Amino acid sequence: MRCLTIICLLCVATSSFAADDPEVHIEPSHLQGPRVLEKQTEAAAIRDYLQAWHSLRSALAESRSELLDASFIGDARDKLAATIVEQDKLGIRTRYQDRAHDLQVVFYSPEGLSIQIVDRIDYDVQILDHDKVITTQRLNVRYIAVLTPSEVRWRVRILQGQAN
Amino acid sequence: MTFRVALLVIAVSAFQAASAQGATMTLAESITAGSAFSIQSTGSGNAVLYIVGLGQVVRRDVRLGEAVNFPAGTLYNAGRYLIVLATANGSESRAFNVVPAGQPVALSFLAKPSRLPVRLHDGITGAVYVFDPYQNLITQPTPVLFEISTGSGTAQTRKVLTRDGAAWTAMDSTAREGAARFVAQLDGVSSTRVIQQVPGDPCGLKMTARQVGPKLVLETDPVRDCSGNIVFDGTIVTFTETYNGGESTVDVPLKRGVARVEMPAYSDARISVASGVVMGNEIRWRGR
Numbered sequence: 001m002r003c004l005t006i007i008c009l010l011c012v013a014t015s016s017f018a019a020d021d022p023e024v025h026i027e028p029s030h031l032q033g034p035r036v037l038e039k040q041t042e043a044a045a046i047r048d049y050l051q052a053w054h055s056l057r058s059a060l061a062e063s064r065s066e067l068l069d070a071s072f073i074g075d076a077r078d079k080l081a082a083t084i085v086e087q088d089k090l091g092i093r094t095r096y097q098d099r100a101h102d103l104q105v106v107f108y109s110p111e112g113l114s115i116q117i118v119d120r121i122d123y124d125v126q127i128l129d130h131d132k133v134i135t136t137q138r139l140n141v142r143y144i145a146v147l148t149p150s151e152v153r154w155r156v157r158i159l160q161g162q163a164n
Numbered sequence: 165m166t167f168r169v170a171l172l173v174i175a176v177s178a179f180q181a182a183s184a185q186g187a188t189m190t191l192a193e194s195i196t197a198g199s200a201f202s203i204q205s206t207g208s209g210n211a212v213l214y215i216v217g218l219g220q221v222v223r224r225d226v227r228l229g230e231a232v233n234f235p236a237g238t239l240y241n242a243g244r245y246l247i248v249l250a251t252a253n254g255s256e257s258r259a260f261n262v263v264p265a266g267q268p269v270a271l272s273f274l275a276k277p278s279r280l281p282v283r284l285h286d287g288i289t290g291a292v293y294v295f296d297p298y299q300n301l302i303t304q305p306t307p308v309l310f311e312i313s314t315g316s317g318t319a320q321t322r323k324v325l326t327r328d329g330a331a332w333t334a335m336d337s338t339a340r341e342g343a344a345r346f347v348a349q350l351d352g353v354s355s356t357r358v359i360q361q362v363p364g365d366p367c368g369l370k371m372t373a374r375q376v377g378p379k380l381v382l383e384t385d386p387v388r389d390c391s392g393n394i395v396f397d398g399t400i401v402t403f404t405e406t407y408n409g410g411e412s413t414v415d416v417p418l419k420r421g422v423a424r425v426e427m428p429a430y431s432d433a434r435i436s437v438a439s440g441v442v443m444g445n446e447i448r449w450r451g452r
Contacts, residue, residue, distance in 0.1 A: 032327055034334055056218070060218075075299045079299075080218060080219075082220075083218060083219060083221055086222075090221060091223075092221055094221070106328060107291075107327075109291035109332060110276065110290075110291060110332055110334060111274055111275070111289060111291065114274065114291065114293075116328060116329075116330055125216065127214055127216055127246070127248060129223070134214060134250050134255055135246075135255045137248075137257050139259055141244040144301060144303065144329065146293065146301070158293070160243055160303075161217070161242075161243040162261055162263070163193075163194075163244060163259075163261050
């Protein structure tokens with residue numbers, strides 16, 4: 001009976017990390033810079049940024065850095081890929097579940113080659129050591145993301161968190 | 165005997181569990197990227213310390229009650245990290261920041277365009293992102309100096325404070341054609357882009373005419389923009405001759421700054437010259 005309870009609890013813990021769609025709130029842009037941000041451009045950048053979080057979740061949970069390629073580029077991609085290698089070596093896995101995003105575009109560079117987004121994000125992080133759940137914690141973090149355009153989408157070049 | 169050993173093992177385990185249960189840890193709210201730091205724990209027994217963030221993951225077996233020292237360079241990617249002290253009976257977690265090292269060492273400098281006409285207001289734009297030695301974006305406001313200079317010296321400077329690691333400026337192109345250096349710099353770190361400034365549109369057109377046999381030779385003075393720069397060769401100059409109800413038009417590219425053409429010398433012809441939207445003088449040819 002006790003065993004069954006533990007298994008049920010584990011299932012609940014695991015299912016809480018299923019791919020629920022996060023709540024997304026978009027603040028009106030508060031841009032520095034002379035370039036006008038068209039609504040379509042803003043929508044595309046935000047769509048691609050949220051997709052990047054989806055890629056990040058899968059890549060870290062499955063320890064597959066190639067899942068980052070579509071959404072990340074440059075240092076952001078390299079750092080996340082290094083984290084995946086590191087956690088693999090240590091036998092750790094991390095599951096991230098973004099619960100809520102509060103987004104604002106703060107900078108669109110004058111030549112149109114970068115968009116900076118500030119995201120106050122609530123997410124759960126679950127740490128597993130050799131498949132044993134060590135802890136699950138909710139964090140509220142202010143992320144700064146810089147996106148640059150690639151062939152068909154915006155890709156995250158910088159992703160850096162700090163206390164909210 | 166076996167029973168006694170088993171009892172002893174159970175007793176030791178129970179003691180360790182009791183000790184570990186009250187394990188707590190002390191560490192700074194934030195550390196600087198790349199710097200050494202330590203974590204002090206209380207209690208006794210063994211535990212595992214995890215430091216987990218998007219930028220890095222660390223796992224360390226520790227003994228409770230002892231300080232765990234991390235040498236410089238252990239955590240170097242800025243971000244929000246979760247630190248977990250896990251014992252057999254549970255875990256204690258805290259979040260802390262790894263903040264960028266204060267010293268900027270790199271700039272990502274985006275400048276546009278690479279070529280533009282002289283004297284264009286806010287024609288040159290530049291944006292920078294400022295990074296520390298570990299490629300962390302320095303989010304503390306940092307002054308960046310933008311400067312445009314030509315061979316004849318510094319033309320314009322502008323100091324801008326970064327916001328969330330980014331700064332931008334718009335500056336005028338200078339009056340003289342040629343290469344200009346567009347530099348972004350701070351604390352000994354600089355990045356340079358070369359901007360080619362080309363002459364603007366013709367500012368005034370003046371032509372003269374002289375008869376050579378049955379022809380009129382029409383020639384402009386050297387064509388300059390409003391800053392006195394010779395307009396690019398290849399710029400089209402249009403000569404129009406109106407005579408006895410007829411009209412001839414000839415387009416001629418500038419060559420060495422001058423446009424030259426031969427047209428029939430009709431008596432009482434009216435000849436005008438233009439380039440783009442700029443009209444030049446008009447000559448009424450009465451013949452000689």
